[in-house]
Amino acid sequence: MAITMKEVAEExxxxxxxxxxxxxxxxxxxxxxxxxxxKAMEKLGYVPNFSAQSLxxxxxxxxxxxxxxxSQPEKASDPFFLEILRASSKVCSEREYTVAIASGxxxxxxxxxxxxxxxxxxxxxxxxxxxxxxxxxxxxxxxHNVPYVLIGCPVEFENEVSYVDNDNVLAGKMAAHFLxxxxxxxxxxxxxxxxxxxxxxxxxxxxxxxxxxxxxxxxFYILEQANEYLQFQEYLRTEKxxxxxxxxxxxxxxxxxVVSVSNFKIPEDISLLSFNNSLLATFAHPFLTTIDxxxxxxxxxxTLQLLTKLSGDQEPIIKRTIPHxxxxxxxxxxxxxxxxx
Amino acid sequence: MAITMKEVAEExxxxxxxxxxxxxxxxxxxxxxxxxxxKAMEKLGYVPNFSAQSLxxxxxxxxxxxxxxxSQPEKASDPFFLEILRASSKVCSEREYTVAIASGxxxxxxxxxxxxxxxxxxxxxxxxxxxxxxxxxxxxxxxHNVPYVLIGCPVEFENEVSYVDNDNVLAGKMAAHFLxxxxxxxxxxxxxxxxxxxxxxxxxxxxxxxxxxxxxxxxFYILEQANEYLQFQEYLRTEKxxxxxxxxxxxxxxxxxVVSVSNFKIPEDISLLSFNNSLLATFAHPFLTTIDxxxxxxxxxxTLQLLTKLSGDQEPIIKRTIPHxxxxxxxxxxxxxxxxx
DNA sequence: AGCATAAACGCAAGCGCTTGCACTGTCAAT
DNA sequence: ATTGACAGTGCAAGCGCTTGCGTTTATGCT
Numbered sequence: 138m139a140i141t142m143k144e145v146a147e148e149x150x151x152x153x154x155x156x157x158x159x160x161x162x163x164x165x166x167x168x169x170x171x172x173x174x175x176k177a178m179e180k181l182g183y184v185p186n187f188s189a190q191s192l193x194x195x196x197x198x199x200x201x202x203x204x205x206x207x208s209q210p211e212k213a214s215d216p217f218f219l220e221i222l223r224a225s226s227k228v229c230s231e232r233e234y235t236v237a238i239a240s241g242x243x244x245x246x247x248x249x250x251x252x253x254x255x256x257x258x259x260x261x262x263x264x265x266x267x268x269x270x271x272x273x274x275x276x277x278x279x280x281h282n283v284p285y286v287l288i289g290c291p292v293e294f295e296n297e298v299s300y301v302d303n304d305n306v307l308a309g310k311m312a313a314h315f316l317x318x319x320x321x322x323x324x325x326x327x328x329x330x331x332x333x334x335x336x337x338x339x340x341x342x343x344x345x346x347x348x349x350x351x352x353x354x355x356x357f358y359i360l361e362q363a364n365e366y367l368q369f370q371e372y373l374r375t376e377k378x379x380x381x382x383x384x385x386x387x388x389x390x391x392x393x394x395v396v397s398v399s400n401f402k403i404p405e406d407i408s409l410l411s412f413n414n415s416l417l418a419t420f421a422h423p424f425l426t427t428i429d430x431x432x433x434x435x436x437x438x439x440t441l442q443l444l445t446k447l448s449g450d451q452e453p454i455i456k457r458t459i460p461h462x463x464x465x466x467x468x469x470x471x472x473x474x475x476x477x478x
Numbered sequence: 479m480a481i482t483m484k485e486v487a488e489e490x491x492x493x494x495x496x497x498x499x500x501x502x503x504x505x506x507x508x509x510x511x512x513x514x515x516x517k518a519m520e521k522l523g524y525v526p527n528f529s530a531q532s533l534x535x536x537x538x539x540x541x542x543x544x545x546x547x548x549s550q551p552e553k554a555s556d557p558f559f560l561e562i563l564r565a566s567s568k569v570c571s572e573r574e575y576t577v578a579i580a581s582g583x584x585x586x587x588x589x590x591x592x593x594x595x596x597x598x599x600x601x602x603x604x605x606x607x608x609x610x611x612x613x614x615x616x617x618x619x620x621x622h623n624v625p626y627v628l629i630g631c632p633v634e635f636e637n638e639v640s641y642v643d644n645d646n647v648l649a650g651k652m653a654a655h656f657l658x659x660x661x662x663x664x665x666x667x668x669x670x671x672x673x674x675x676x677x678x679x680x681x682x683x684x685x686x687x688x689x690x691x692x693x694x695x696x697x698f699y700i701l702e703q704a705n706e707y708l709q710f711q712e713y714l715r716t717e718k719x720x721x722x723x724x725x726x727x728x729x730x731x732x733x734x735x736v737v738s739v740s741n742f743k744i745p746e747d748i749s750l751l752s753f754n755n756s757l758l759a760t761f762a763h764p765f766l767t768t769i770d771x772x773x774x775x776x777x778x779x780x781t782l783q784l785l786t787k788l789s790g791d792q793e794p795i796i797k798r799t800i801p802h803x804x805x806x807x808x809x810x811x812x813x814x815x816x817x818x819x
Numbered sequence: 820a821g822c823a824t825a826a827a828c829g830c831a832a833g834c835g836c837t838t839g840c841a842c843t844g845t846c847a848a849t
Numbered sequence: 850a851t852t853g854a855c856a857g858t859g860c861a862a863g864c865g866c867t868t869g870c871g872t873t874t875a876t877g878c879t
Contacts, residue, residue: 139599141865152829157867167827187598188532189865192834197529199578207564214557214757223548226581230591235600237540237578240567250571257528258480259576366763387761390731394763397738416555420728422707422735482835493859498837508857530835533864 140183149177160185191258198233200225200443201260203274204240205267206247215387216415217432218266221288224436225264232444239263248274255283261447264439268292268334286443286455288435290334299446301439301457303430305335308461309342312382312410312428315463317350320472321380321408324352325372327392328384336384339412343382370399373407379472383411386418386427393421393468404470414464423467434459481524490518501526532599539574541566541784542601544615545581546608547588556728557756558773559607562629565777566605573785580604589615596624602788605780609633609675627784627796629776631675640787642780642798644771646676649802650683653723653751653769656804658691661813662721662749665693666713668733669725677725680753684723711740714748720813724752727759727768734762734809745811755805764808775800 146153151174158166159174166174177183191197202225204218226236239254241247251274254260262284265275270292278285279294287300309326316324326343328336372378373396381396383389389411393403401407403423411418414429438457487494492515499507500515507515518524532538543566545559567577580595582588592615595601603625606616611633619626620635628641650667657665667684669677713719714737722737724730730752734744742748744764752759755770779798 139597143865153866154830154868155828158828161867165827170827184594184597186533186865187600188529188538189834190867191529192527192533192836193865193867195834195867204560204564214560214761216555216557219545219555219560222579223545223581226579227583230582230587230594235578235595237576238563238567240564241571242568246571253525253571254576256480256525259528387758390735391761391763394731394734394738397735398743398763402739417728420555420732422732422739484835494836495838495860496858499858502837506857511857527835530864531837533866534835534837536837536864 139186140181142183142185145174145177145181145183148181149174195258196447197259197261199235199237199260200229200262200264200440200447201237201239201251201254202264203247203251203266204238206244207240207242208244215385216417217413220415220432221264221266221436221439224433225440228437228440228444234444236264244273248277252277255281262286262443264288264443284443284446286439286446288439290338292334297454299442299453299455301435301442301459303435303461304458305338306342306345308412308428308430309339309344309382310346311342311461311463312339312412313343313346313350316380316382316408316410316469317346317352319380319408319469322352322472323376323378324380324382325376325378326382326384327369327388329388339382339384366395369395373399373401378407380408380410380469383409386411386413386415386421386425389425389427389468390417390421404468408470408472409468412461418464418466421468426466426469427464429462429464431459431461480527481522483524483526486515486518486522486524489522490515536599537788538600538602540576540578540601541570541781541788542578542580542592542595542604544588544592544604544606544608545579547585548581548583549585556726557758558754561756561773562605562607562777562780565774566781569778569781569785575785577605585614589618593618596622603627603784605629605784625784625787627780627787629780631679633675638795640783640794640796642776642783642800644776644802645799646679647683647686649753649769649771650680650685650723651687652683652802652804653680653753654684654687654691657721657723657749657751657810658687658693660721660749660810663693663813664717664719665721665723666717666719667723667725668710668729670729680723680725707736710736714740714742719748721749721751721810724750727752727754727756727762727766730766730768730809731758731762745809749811749813750809759805759807762809767807767810768805770803770805772800772802 142153142156146156149156151170155166155170156174159171202222229236237260239247239250241250251263263278265285265287268275268287268289268291275293279297287298289300290302291298291300313324324347326340328340330336381392383392389409393409396403396407403409411425411427412430413432414427418425418427438459442455442457483494483497487497490497492511496507496511497515500512543563570577578595578601580588580591582591592604604619606626606628609616609628609630609632616634620638628639630641631643632639632641654665665688667681669681671677722733724733730750734750737744737748744750752766752768753771754773755768759766759768779800783796783798
C-alpha cells in the first residue's frame, strides 16, 4: 500500500496533525518542524490521498467544464472549446485542481450530469462554455447557488452571473474600421446563426462602424442550405463587395471555398476578415487575417475567477472583458477605389 | 448539510451497511428490504457522497483522458479530440464514472500531471489519445502498470498495450480502390507529417492499391511551408492528377483552397477524398467525400475497454479495430478517361 | 520570582462510506 | 427434536485525512 500520513508522522517524530498542517503550510507550525516533516515526506515519497483530503476538508479541488450540448454539432467542431479546456486545465494543475468535463447529447442529459456531479460532491464549481436563452443548465446553477463562471455573454440573469467575455461589438466595429481604412467601401458581413449572441454583437459593431463612415451598403447574409449558398454567390456577382467579414475562422474557411468557386480570388478580388484567430487561421490558404479573441486568455481568466470564487474570499459578481487584437495575415488587401468618391 | 446514509438507514429502519449494499444492489439483501431502503432514499433525496465512497472503496470512478502535448498545435485544432472526449464522457456518465482531463504544454508538464493524478489516487486509469516514439508519458504508464488504453496505433510496447484503432492501411487501400473504380488513374496522395503513423499507414494502403491496379504514377506530397505549396501547385499543373487523397478532413479543407487557387475545380477537374468524416466534412463547400473512421466509436470502445479493465475481471491485453466506412458526398466524380486504355 | 500570554504541537473526534465477520431466524434433512 | 446450511442483517473497524480544542513549553512583563 501507499505511504500514509501516519508513517510520515512517525518518521518525522511528530503527530499526523502536524504533517497535515505542514502540507497546508500553516503558520502555526515552526519552520524547523516543517523542514523535518518535509524531509520525511521526501524520504518516504509521500503523496497525500486525494479522496481522504476531500472527505475531511469537504472540498474536491475539482471544477467541471460544461460543454454545449451536442445538439449543435457545428459548435462542437470548433477548436475554441479545446483551447479553453487546455487553458483551464493549465491553470488548474498549477493550483492542484483538476478539471472534469460535463457534456451530453441533449440539454436534459447535460443537466442530469451536472446535477449529479454537484450533488455527489465531485465538484466544487463549474465553468460554463455556452449561454442560451432558457437553458435549464444555467437555470439550475443559478437557482441552486452553484458557484460558476460563464465564458461568453450572459443572456439571462445578466446581473447575477460572473462571466468573462470579449467585447464583441467593439470587435465587430474594429473589423469594419480596419477594412474601411484599407479603402474598402462595399463590405459584407456574413454569419450563420442569427440566434447567437456573438453573431449579433459582431454584426452590431459592424453596423455602427459602417454607419459612422456613412457607408451606403450594409449587407447581412446567412448560409446554411444550398439555396442560401446560391443567394450568396448571386450577391457576390451582382454587388461585387470588395471585402467580407466572416463571423469566425471556421466559417471563413467555408466562405473562402465558396468565394473561390465563384471565381473570385482572395485577397485580390475580395478581402476577408474573420474572428477568433483559432488554430485554423494558419491552416487556411492564404492565411486568415483575423481578430484574435485570445481564447486561451478567456479560459485562463475564467478559471482564475472561478477558483478565487471557490476559495471564498471574494466579491460575488465579477464581469471581465478580455481585449481582442487584430492579426494581419494574408486575406486582406488595400482596396483602390475605382468609381466611388 | 446533505443527507447521509445514516439518516436513510434510520428512516428505513435498517443498518447503514444495508443501505450501502442496497446501493450496490447486492444479492445478499432481500428485495423487500431493498425496496424499503430505496423508498427512504427517495423520500429524503439521498445522494451518496463521492469522496467518502472513494475513500472507503479505494476506487475513484474517474478516468483521465490524456490529450497530446500542446507542442503540436495542429493536432490540437482537430475536432477529433473533442469527439473522443464526448464519446468517452458519454460512456462514463452512463456508468457513473467521470472523465478528467490531463493536458500540458510540454511532455514534461503532461507527465507530471498524469503522475500526480495517479499517485494522489484521483484517477483509476487513463485513455491515451496519442502515441509517439519515446514518449515519457506512455513509458510511465507502462512501467508503473497503470491501467490505460490507447486510441491509435502503438509504436512502442506493441504487444503489451490495449488499444483501439482503425485499420488505416486498409482505409488507405479502400480510398485508392474507390477512386480507381470511379475511373481515376492519376491519383495523388497528400499528407503533412511523415512521422505520423496514421499518415504512413494510409499512405501504405494507397500504395498497395495502386500497385495492385498496376497504376503507373504514385505520388506523395507534403505541404508545410510556402515553397512546398508551390511545388504542389506545380505538380497539379504538370501532372494533372484527376484525384487527390488527403490525409484528413482538416487538411483537405486547406487542400481545397489551394486547388481552387490553382484554378482547378473540385470535383469537376479534380476529385478529392479524405479521411475522418469529422464535423468539418459538411462544413466544407462542396461537402467532402470522406472515409469515416467513426471517432465516436473509437472513443466509446476505448472507454468501455478501460472500464472493464478497471473492474478487474478481464484478460490483460485487448486490441480492437474499429471499421471504417466511406461516406459519399460531393467531392468525388466519375472520371472519363481520355488518353489511357 | 510569579503570572499572563502566545507560540508550537498533540489528541481525538469526526468526514460518510465499505466490508469482513458475527449473528439471528428459517427450513429441510436426519 | 436436533442439526446444518443459508439467506438476510447488523456491528464495528477501518479508509486517510482535517481541525477544534487542550496541553506543553518558551517568552515577556511587572
